[in-house]
């Protein structure tokens with residue numbers, strides 16, 4: 001065994017290998033198996049019926065998606081194992097199925113318990129997935145018994161896949177044993193020779209080589225070469241735990257050349273699950289068709305970005321926090337300033353104009369601040385001529401102001417800017433990015449508004465998934481060239497058919513807002529204005545005045 005030894009406090013964990021309770025020890029009764037088969041037949045005839053009725057059926061679906069099967073342990077804390085694999089594959093845009101080899105009781109402090117799934121049931125899970133779903137790549141994580149390795153190798157011989165990624169998990173970041181030293185022979189003799197790539201960390205590489213010391217990148221290179229001699233096509237020795245290194249260096253050996261993948265070392269406690277994530281991301285990229293080199297490069301970049309993003313998040317009280325695979329959790333912790341869109345947000349919609357700000361000598365941030373303090377209920381940044389860098393800078397500054405006041409902040413047209421600054425949404429025109437595409441890019445939560453002049457456009461806006469309609473120009477305006485005026489009649493027609501809230505726009509100001517709001521048109525929630533606020537000496541005062549008139553004329557109608 002060389003000097004690969006576990007500290008004494010890990011003995012408690014090793015006990016599980018002798019006294020674990022088999023999970024699923026009862027095999028499935030025969031009658032339930034026959035039920036599964038009869039269900040399959042029912043499905044087939046249903047599919048045929050559906051086709052006859054012109055509905056989509058299982059047989060009609062032809063788009064195969066990249067697919068990784070992970071064979072690993074469950075982490076109750078959700079940071080590593082199966083849970084990390086599912087999240088990583090989802091983030092990388094790959095379908096992930098799961099065969100669970102063990103269930104761990106685990107959190108940010110450590111591993112409190114391990115319950116190994118009986119071999120026959122691991123075999124059954126493997127057969128279910130491999131025989132029907134034909135994954136492209138299999139990725140392994142925690143394989144807690146030699147019997148499970150045997151079952152896996154047999155299944156892989158029976159059902160061929162494009163690639164096998166082996167993460168030889170042995171000890172968790174917390175130092176708890178997940179697969180004891182008795183696994184080494186199975187790894188070396190059975191699994192590694194079948195692997196397209198194996199991804200040991202320093203401790204695992206050392207253990208596979210009988211306990212050699214690994215302290216430098218040069219040591220990692222020679223370890224990669226020695227492990228390659230065991231049989232895998234590629235070896236990636238991970239240097240996350242390399243002592244005294246300012247970079248996080250991983251070494252790839254493909255049997256011929258060495259490659260060093262370097263990233264900055266992120267200072268964070270939230271690194272639980274990095275190894276699982278790296279391996280499943282490599283598997284995901286291989287499933288998409290990448291070479292091993294590209295797969296490792298992309299996976300490493302992804303882990304670094306996600307670690308950096310997650311460096312400050314707080315989940316659990318221990319030293320091994322999970323990280324944020326989707327890079328979205330922080331946004332939700334600022335929830336107090338973000339709430340779902342409400343139609344009443346459209347009451348007084350301030351749309352910016354940089355030429356007017358220039359004319360009055362004020363910054364976009366100050367202009368937006370004055371509008372919001374005066375009572376604007378939603379703001380749109382509309383910069384038709386700005387360079388991208390300036391646009392983004394302005395967007396970030398305005399977003400800060402709007403978040404502070406709990407007012408939604410939208411970007412005109414530029415979805416990239418909205419994404420880059422995490423604005424609350426976008427407003428698009430009929431010839432900009434289609435709403436359906438914008439929705440796919442921005443996801444379900446962001447606000448999408450669209451300009452509509454006709455009832456047909458309003459109907460389509462609803463079908464396509466917009467949140468509100470901007471209808472106009474109600475009056476002639478010089479803030480938009482060649483804009484056809486729809487008038488109060490056109491506005492009313494759109495409001496009558498619309499299933500979405502409507503905001504009126506175009507030439508509206510304090511002198512002509514009353515007839516708009518007094519139309520009493522259904523779904524009309526407010527007015528959007530540019531010059532009436534931003535082409536005035538005091539934006540704050542004008543906003544207050546206009547807001548009062550809108551509220552009064554709305555009350556008069558009701």
Ligand SMILES: Nc1ncnc2c1ncn2[C@@H]1O[C@H](COP(=O)(O)OP(=O)(O)O)[C@@H](O)[C@H]1O
Pocket residue numbers: 173200201202238239240241248249250263264265266267268271273274275276278300303304307
């Ligand atoms: N603090 C860190 N900053 C940046 N990358 C890291 C950090 N810690 C680990 N990594 C990277 O995460 C991946 C997983 O490595 P490692 O943590 O060594 O694996 P394991 O979780 O199996 O111990 C590697 O690509 C490694 O370089």
Ligand SMILES: Cc1ncc(COP(=O)(O)O)c(N)n1
Pocket residue numbers: 072073074075080081082104106141142169171172173174178271272273274275276
């Ligand atoms: C079920 C399971 N599988 C793998 C790991 C390794 O992950 P880490 O090294 O980050 O603790 C783990 N802790 N739990």
